[in-house]
Amino acid sequence: MAKSTPQTGGTGAWDQLVGLIGRGPGGYVFLSIYTLVTSLLLLLNPRTNLFTDIVFILFLLLILAIYRTKVHVGFKIALGVITLGFVMPYFGTLNPYYIDVATQAGIFATLAMGLNVVVGFAGLLDLGYVAFYAVGAYLWSIFSTPQVGLMISGATPIPSGWFYGFILLGLTVGGVFGVLLGLPVLRLRGDYLAIVTLGFGEVIRVLAVNLDKPLNITNGAQGIKDIERPPLFFADPLRAIFSSFGRQLDNNQLYQIFFYFMVLVVVLITILIVSRLKNSRIGRAWTAIREDETAAIAQGIPLVRMKLMAFAVGASFAGAMGVIFASKQLFINPPTFDLLRSIGILTMVILGGLGNIPGVILGAVLVTLLDLQILPRIAEILRSAQKAGWPIPSAFDPTQYQRLLFGLLMILMMIFRPEGILPEDRRRQELHEEDEEIVEDAAEAEAA
Amino acid sequence: MALLEATNITKIFGGLTAVNDVTLTIEKGSIVSVIGPNGAGKTTFFNILTGIYKPDKGVVLFDGAPTAGLRPDQIAALGMRRTFQNIRLFHNMTVLENALVGMHTHLHAPIWNIILRNRSLRLEEGKARDRSRELLRFVGLDEKRDELAKNLPYGDQRRLEIARALAGDPKLILLDEPTAGMNPNETVEATNLIRRLRDELGVTVVLIEHDMRLVMAISERISVLDYGTKIAEGDGAVIRANPRVIEAYLGKGAAGNPA
Numbered sequence: 001m002a003k004s005t006p007q008t009g010g011t012g013a014w015d016q017l018v019g020l021i022g023r024g025p026g027g028y029v030f031l032s033i034y035t036l037v038t039s040l041l042l043l044l045n046p047r048t049n050l051f052t053d054i055v056f057i058l059f060l061l062l063i064l065a066i067y068r069t070k071v072h073v074g075f076k077i078a079l080g081v082i083t084l085g086f087v088m089p090y091f092g093t094l095n096p097y098y099i100d101v102a103t104q105a106g107i108f109a110t111l112a113m114g115l116n117v118v119v120g121f122a123g124l125l126d127l128g129y130v131a132f133y134a135v136g137a138y139l140w141s142i143f144s145t146p147q148v149g150l151m152i153s154g155a156t157p158i159p160s161g162w163f164y165g166f167i168l169l170g171l172t173v174g175g176v177f178g179v180l181l182g183l184p185v186l187r188l189r190g191d192y193l194a195i196v197t198l199g200f201g202e203v204i205r206v207l208a209v210n211l212d213k214p215l216n217i218t219n220g221a222q223g224i225k226d227i228e229r230p231p232l233f234f235a236d237p238l239r240a241i242f243s244s245f246g247r248q249l250d251n252n253q254l255y256q257i258f259f260y261f262m263v264l265v266v267v268l269i270t271i272l273i274v275s276r277l278k279n280s281r282i283g284r285a286w287t288a289i290r291e292d293e294t295a296a297i298a299q300g301i302p303l304v305r306m307k308l309m310a311f312a313v314g315a316s317f318a319g320a321m322g323v324i325f326a327s328k329q330l331f332i333n334p335p336t337f338d339l340l341r342s343i344g345i346l347t348m349v350i351l352g353g354l355g356n357i358p359g360v361i362l363g364a365v366l367v368t369l370l371d372l373q374i375l376p377r378i379a380e381i382l383r384s385a386q387k388a389g390w391p392i393p394s395a396f397d398p399t400q401y402q403r404l405l406f407g408l409l410m411i412l413m414m415i416f417r418p419e420g421i422l423p424e425d426r427r428r429q430e431l432h433e434e435d436e437e438i439v440e441d442a443a444e445a446e447a448a
Numbered sequence: 449m450a451l452l453e454a455t456n457i458t459k460i461f462g463g464l465t466a467v468n469d470v471t472l473t474i475e476k477g478s479i480v481s482v483i484g485p486n487g488a489g490k491t492t493f494f495n496i497l498t499g500i501y502k503p504d505k506g507v508v509l510f511d512g513a514p515t516a517g518l519r520p521d522q523i524a525a526l527g528m529r530r531t532f533q534n535i536r537l538f539h540n541m542t543v544l545e546n547a548l549v550g551m552h553t554h555l556h557a558p559i560w561n562i563i564l565r566n567r568s569l570r571l572e573e574g575k576a577r578d579r580s581r582e583l584l585r586f587v588g589l590d591e592k593r594d595e596l597a598k599n600l601p602y603g604d605q606r607r608l609e610i611a612r613a614l615a616g617d618p619k620l621i622l623l624d625e626p627t628a629g630m631n632p633n634e635t636v637e638a639t640n641l642i643r644r645l646r647d648e649l650g651v652t653v654v655l656i657e658h659d660m661r662l663v664m665a666i667s668e669r670i671s672v673l674d675y676g677t678k679i680a681e682g683d684g685a686v687i688r689a690n691p692r693v694i695e696a697y698l699g700k701g702a703a704g705n706p707a
């Protein structure tokens with residue numbers, strides 16, 4: 001949305017840092033030490049406290065470091081598997097709080113990537129995105145619990161094994177709702193579009209509140225509880241693996257790791273799909289529409305179809321994630337899907353870097369960390385300082401000021417870095433992949 | 449054979465008749481200019497041909513088929529492409545991507561092929577890139593293919609707009625003031641490029657232009673609009689000698705006493 005975004009702003013600082021470490025072996029050594037230190041600190045000190053918070057954040061930022069540093073792709077993948085595939089779940093068995101944060105971050109990363117298709121790629125401001133998430137979540141909640149019996153008399157809950165089918169169903173239903181939203185707003189742009197989508201999001205939430213009579217579909221404001229979890233695959237081998245490391249896991253711990261991996265897989269699939277779409281005729285058409293609708297039409301791009309497709313694709317990720325979220329949470333109610341949540345996801349997209357997939361993921365992780373970890377921790381520290389007799393007025397309740405701090409951070413961010421943390425830098429389009437390095441080298445030589 | 453036949457086109461905005469009963473026939477393989485003073489209705493006429501405006505009266509036949517009821521993108525897909533008076537590139541896309549967007553109507557990979565990135569998709573994308581680069585080479589921009597469109601100098605932006613239009617493999621290309629704001633050197637280059645569009649690629653060209661030297665140099669036929677009405681038509685010599693044209697450009701009385 002920022003009109004004049006510097007092109008290479010995002011990469012500068014990091015490249016300088018890597019430049020200091022040195023090319024070639026420097027990157028490998030740096031990443032290895034980084035991984036080793038943060039992993040060990042986490043595994044040796046799994047208690048929930050400020051120190052672990054900081055290490056945990058550094059550990060998550062390691063993924064970004066792996067992504068940005070110039071090392072062999074195989075090395076990157078190996079480090080990724082070690083950190084996200086082994087260290088994180090093992091740490092999760094020691095401290096369930098942090099792996100839950102990581103799982104939530106993954107859920108929001110997927111949502112942010114989906115919203116990014118609509119807002120970042122196609123330039124259609126959507127303030128009601130959480131509606132699709134709600135649709136997916138209610139879909140599984142209703143059909144996996146006795147709630148379905150209240151809706152259709154005599155119907156019994158669907159066996160939990162259907163969960164995976166419902167992820168695909170959530171994907172489809174999300175997409176259909178995306179088209180439903182898209183149809184009335186096709187002629188609208190900018191502010192008008194934002195207001196209609198905002199209304200749509202509220203309509204879905206209010207429906208969730210009120211569809212408990214005459215026919216009880218959503219159970220109203222009370223929400224739906226005891227949502228079914230999928231049957232555990234690999235429960236016994238997983239237990240065996242962990243017990244060989246001396247960890248005996250109960251069912252809840254297993255589910256936590258199970259959902260963590262499921263979300264991780266969905267995030268990876270989402271990255272794959274979204275980045276492939278971006279560099280295809282469809283993604284280019286979306287960007288063209290964002291840049292100049294009139295010129296896009298003149299190239300033969302069917303505006304209606306491409307916009308609807310953007311809404312559908314974006315919404316389908318939310319629909320699928322909604323199913324997983326409901327099942328992980330075991331309980332959902334309408335306030336989970338309020339306007340603030342939509343705005344929160346939009347914040348992730350804009351803060352991270354509108355249009356840029358790694359940026360959007362980073363935005364999602366950072367905002368989730370801020371929300372779940374950093375801000376509550378600051379409030380807690382302030383409170384204990386208050387108790388210890390620091391001159392903080394007793395009327396001041398730090399927990400009440402979390403959102404204020406959040407807002408302040410956003411304002412500062414938009415003033416000093418309106419293009420987001422990792423802005424979209426248009427990558428070189430290469431005819432052949434093997435040319436890539438040559439051109440890159442040439443460009444570097446030119447820059448030097 | 450006529451590639452484009454616009455018959456009795458009239459367009460009224462409120463009380464203003466922007467285009468009044470204009471008939472224009474464009475032969476396949478020709479270069480035709482539409483000229484006229486500012487506000488004569490030239491761009492409106494282009495917008496009617498490309499389907500952005502619906503004419504209040506009249507019929508447009510493109511390649512023998514009426515375009516009434518078709519959306520602008522459908523008309524573009526039939527092979528009628530245009531450039532804009534005020535350049536409308538996709539500024540934050542690279543030069544190559546701009547050309548690739550121009551190829552949109554020629555790419556048909558379904559979404560699952562894109563997601564799977566299978567052989568047929570890679571083949572299609574590879575061909576699209578080859579073709580785009582060929583066209584960028586044609587207009588002399590291949591070296592700059594990785595630059596953002598907004599960072600190109602003015603003349604290059606004009607050329608990129610032409611390359612983007614060519615990427616759709618058009619039968620007819622409508623150029624709306626392709627040399628506006630260019631210096632004499634750039635205008636000569638642009639003139640050559642326009643001629644090559646027809647001579648080397650076989651594209652029929654219609655241009656709106658103010659630069660009379662360019663118009664006289666390359667058009668085989670010239671139509672003159674004034675206040676929405678076609679006041680003259682013919683080759684360069686005919687137009688130059690037409691008193692109504694001189695009057696439209698220089699004012700009443702100018703035609704009578706050549707200085």
